[in-house]
Amino acid sequence: MEATMEYTGKPLPGMNGVPGTAPSQSEVFSGAKPEPFTYTQQGMFPAAKPQASDVLGNGARVLTENGFKALTKEEKEEAKRIALEAGFSFEGYQVVRREFFSHRYDPTLTIKGNSITFNNACISRLEEVVYVQVLVNPLTETLVIRPCSEGARDAIRWCIAKNDKRKSRQITCGIFTAKLYELMGWEALYRYKLQGTQITHKGEQLFVFDLTSTETFLPATKDPENPDARPKRRPPVYPANWRDSFGIPVAQHEASTRVNLEEGYSYADELPDKTGTYGSQEAVPVSEVV
Helix, strand or coil: CCCEEEECCCCCCCHHHCCCCCCCHHHHEECCCCCCEEEECCCCCCCCCCCHHHHHCCCCEEEECCEEEECCHHHHHHHHHHHHHHHCCCCCCEEECHHHCCCCCCCEEEEECCEEEECHHHHHHCCCCCEEEEEEECCCCEEEEEEECCCCCCCEECEEEECCEEEECEEECHHHHHHHHHHHCCCCCCEEEEEEEEEEECCEEEEEEEEEEEEEECCCECCCCCCCCCCECCCCEEEHHHCCCCEEEHHHHHHCCCCCCCCCCEEHHHCCCCCCCCCCCCCCCHHHCC
16 A cells, blocks of 8 residues: 655655755745645655665575575675675666755856856866857757867956966856846846866867756845845755756766767857747847846
């Protein structure tokens, strides 16, 4: 008989990857409805397969010339390891999203209003790189950072370089961010943070950013009872479809960072829409993109 339990209060510790002290799920996952839901033992998670320890048991024995003899602790551990190794498969596993963990020192791209910023962790991973090209694939909704020389076409200085030191800088790019917000259907007042993955493609070091995997930050709010206090920052909000999974399947995860720069990628100033069609050349008022 399937066991169920109704849950209407705050998230239980560890449920859906959200600690018990975190905000409610409707606050953490954008688009999630703040209504009761049912957690079933045979619903979201498949039934567990028998483990090596279940097969061996505590009374496991081995046949010797003098009859059966109980396994030693070391022999049991080795037998469990062999059984687990022989039957292991990545099938059914999900790679847990790193957004669910603390990632303060991981490479990130922040998109806010009319600017973008790469953090110092991102910049330090590409040694001695000062200029980059920004490539966007509207079909796969992926953004790629590609190192280039200062004189290359569409080169962008992505950091401050002084006295052999490099550090993060805010890059003003109102037209580019307006096109990104339109492409992804983002809210104009929200700030979006993306985690970067460093890969090697045909000898080039690249950063790949999945535009669909964002942490969304709503504008800070003031306490109406204490208007002189600093605005209070809100916790990040995640996509609603992340609520019922830990991450994406292993096979899909491995394919997610494969990049072919010859298919679908455009430079930032040539960004087409999702159909792959380039927009008209009519002027866009500055007031609409900043």
